[in-house]
Amino acid sequence: METCPYCATSIQKNNQYYCSFCLMYIHNVQRDGKREIIKYREHTFELDLDKSTPELMTLPTIELFHLLRLSRKIRKQKYDQLYISRLESEKGNESESVQIATENYQYYTKKMYIIENILNKRLGYIPDRIDNVFLKSYLEKVMISKEKKQDMKVY
Template structure:
């Protein structure tokens, strides 16, 4: 099995504590390399509302797919606090405006991470958008191995 670059498929040179791709002109750590032209593998985690409590640096490690699902959750949560009927919880006596502010800021964080990755902020995360994005992720055409080139 040959160690190959996850970006271009070139056979890698082993250096002291890393691998080097001549074509990409970059160092790759052991956890980045692929075998025999395999493409980069992205593992998507299950997303839940508790993930909205993560810090911005933690959210930046999420895949784009995970962030899209989390943005949908953040917008849903924000809408709950925006509704004037839920702003004041009479049983607890809590003012929900602070929760609205915090959920809005978290939504902005996720939107801006997505803007960097996609070049835009998805306006409507309806089921059609979600289905099309997932269909593209699962497209077998993009899971085929790359051709391996010697340097």
């Protein structure tokens, strides 16, 4: 039996799946009251930062943590490059490098802000520091909740 992943109400398809209890269309239909399993990648890449904001909003929280960590690291590198470019510019070298360094720094700053704000909306806070201990702790909480996960049954 096809069920809503949120409330376990039995649903049927009439062009689209619609849950009459949740009052919404369902795109991730489950079977027999099973909960949706969240899949995620263990590693993220710099190319993932080029995703649009709507695409970033669809990523699992753990992936956003990894991307925030990566964006903060790259942003710091871009800031260091900007600082060096400004020093060289004061010595009479090309100021075009300052403009490029500024644009790169601004790009990664905005990406960092986007990810922080998505996480803030989901969690109610922005993590100050994302290190291996933080990630391990988060994953342990996720794994514990997976072990305790039960099918949804309405009696």
